[in-house]
Amino acid sequence: MDKYFKGKRILVTGGCQGIGEGLVIELWKHGANVVTISNQPENLKKLKQQYPSIEVAAVDLRNWEQTREIVDSLGVFDGLVNNAGVAIIEPFMEATPSSFDETISVNVKAILNVSQIVAKKMIENKIKGAIVNVSSQASKAALKDHVVYCASKGAVDSMTQVMALELGPHGIRVNTVNPTVIMTAMGRKVWSEQSKREEMISKIPLRRFGEVHEVVNAIMFLLSDGASMISGVKLPIDGGFLAT
Template sequence: MTKFFENKSILVTGGCSGIGRGTAIELWRLGANVTALSHQEDNLIKLKNEYPSIEIACVDLRDWDTTREVVKSLGEFHGLVNCAGFIENQPLLDCSPDIFDQTMQVNVKAILNITQIVAKKMITNKIKGSIVNISSQGSMAALKDHLAYCTSKGALDAMTRVMALELGPCGIRVNTINPTVIMTDLGRRAWADPVKAQTMLSKIPLGRFGEVEEAVNAIIFLLSDKASMINGVNLPVDGGFLAT
């Protein structure tokens, strides 16, 4: 897939850390014109310094109106990766309205907001594009103390199916990947406790967590024309977690 995305413009939210950063860099290697969007200004600047041809945009996705203004100003895109996410684990009986609302704002509402803008421009410019939303194994399996997170990812899967239904006739495909724990910097810190890690690992037939490049590879595939007949799919990248 050398330079597979040459002359293609792709927006990656959450594009300066974790899976989003890995995706932005891999798309750049494959020839895409990449824009990374995030609220993490320092990490965006760091990415820009390392990869000067990657464009950056800084905005808090919880701010609906400002996000719309920023995304509209970026032009049109052939692809969109909705990778920005929020997680703060709380059990059912302690889940606060604030954390629930923030989780839904970033993991669901912001994706609706950005997708509306990008998809409308795709339709106007007759671009047969691809959108990949980053969901989770938690959309289909209960994870202890992940009430708000699992709820948001279940909503995202449902929203993705409606997006696929309504945008498909315009030649725009919409899919999700649904990863298990991915060993980003945050993932390594969150699962550093071997006892905690073993509880999750025992449910993964491959017996390990995923690496960033393994999530990125799935995203790249779904963005590409190699997946031209794949629409409305939730693709697990979970080592078999959801198969058990």
């Protein structure tokens, strides 16, 4: 895997914080030509200052046409990671149309949009590429106050399977990773309440939350030729949460 990424062009959405940032840096360390897009221009600027060879572009993934224009302008890629996402936490009885629309727009429609553009160019250039969509254990298990988020991640898993079916004949593999709670800055904040934290950890056989590098390692594998016969898979990174 060390040599696989050298010179490969990889696009990562939402790559300037959390899992996305960890992935972008790891790909860069392995010699990939990394491009990341995000709606956080200040964080993109900081990333660019630290890693000048990483290409960045600011885009609001909720804007279908702007996204298509910018992604198309970025050229041809060997791999794509759809990492950008939002999590609006609301009980079922309080979930709003605006929360639903926002979540689906970023977590689902943006994956469709970006992937269409990237896959089209892979096919035109006869690139046997790989796409990894970042889903969640929430696609497979009910989480309290996560009704809209769970729905969006279920859609991601289903869309991934169809992508794998239709893009497979072109040599393009499509998979998801489905993490549990990951200790990003946001994760530490959301799960800082002791009772809430302990309740979730009690459902994880390994009795801990995940770390960013543990998700990054799985994505790197699925992007690489080490996973050359793996497509349409939903890979839990959950310490056994879904096994219980």
